[in-house]
Amino acid sequence: MTMKLRTWGIATAAIVALAGCARAPQYSVVASGDVASASTRYALVQPEGEAPALSPEIEAALVPALAAHGLIRAGPNARPDLLLFATWAQRPAEMGSFTRANPGDAAEQPDWIATPDKQGRRVTTLALRFVDPATGTVVRKVRAEARHGKRQAELVVAPIVEGAAAGRIQSPAG
Numbered sequence: 001m002t003m004k005l006r007t008w009g010i011a012t013a014a015i016v017a018l019a020g021c022a023r024a025p026q027y028s029v030v031a032s033g034d035v036a037s038a039s040t041r042y043a044l045v046q047p048e049g050e051a052p053a054l055s056p057e058i059e060a061a062l063v064p065a066l067a068a069h070g071l072i073r074a075g076p077n078a079r080p081d082l083l084l085f086a087t088w089a090q091r092p093a094e095m096g097s098f099t100r101a102n103p104g105d106a107a108e109q110p111d112w113i114a115t116p117d118k119q120g121r122r123v124t125t126l127a128l129r130f131v132d133p134a135t136g137t138v139v140r141k142v143r144a145e146a147r148h149g150k151r152q153a154e155l156v157v158a159p160i161v162e163g164a165a166a167g168r169i170q171s172p173a174g
Contacts, residue, residue: 023121025148025156031167033140036082036130038070043080053087058126061157062086065165082139085129090153092122121147124156126164142167 036042044059046052054062063073074080123145130140144164146156163169 023149025146025152025159027144027146027156027159027163027169029142029144029163029167029169031140031142033130033138035167036071036140039072040070040081041072041074041078042066042082042084042130043074044084044086047085053085055088058088058157058161061161062126062165065161069165069167071165080133083131083133085131087127088125089127090122090124122150122153123147124153124160126160128164140167144169 044054066073071082125143125145127144128140128142129138131137132139142164144160146160148156159169
């Protein structure tokens with residue numbers, strides 16, 4: 001009996017120690033452009049010939065989050081005020097992305113969009129582009145991002161979606 005309790009005690013201590021090592025997700029939101037007025041109607045669009053950029057689950061979370069901030073999804077026969085292009089992406093954090101003014105010049109310093117992270121974390125991003133259908137002008141861009149552990153992938157969905165809809169990060173519960 002004492003051996004079983006000792007084994008359980010060691011196992012419990014190991015679990016608590018490992019749980020303490022897990023870092024909380026880090027969130028960021030970058031937004032630019034004009035915030036839409038209340039009751040602005042949008043249509044979620046997908047470029048022709050491309051696979052859906054959002055899973056049904058992410059789309060189902062995004063629509064009410066946008067509605068809470070005054071953006072109403074236009075009905076199938078309604079004319080939208082804005083077109084919404086949305087993308088959801090997940091990648092290992094050690095993969096960064098950058099741009100250069102002259103892509104052929106390897107000597108030019110990169111302009112990092114997302115810096116690499118060697119800590120074994122992941123990056124999940126939701127990017128929204130609102131476009132004026134009359135002019136084709138991007139009127140608002142929002143990118144909500146979380147850097148998190150592999151096991152935290154489902155935990156970060158709601159804060160990312162809400163952060164993108166609000167244009168700022170909300171304090172996640174938990």
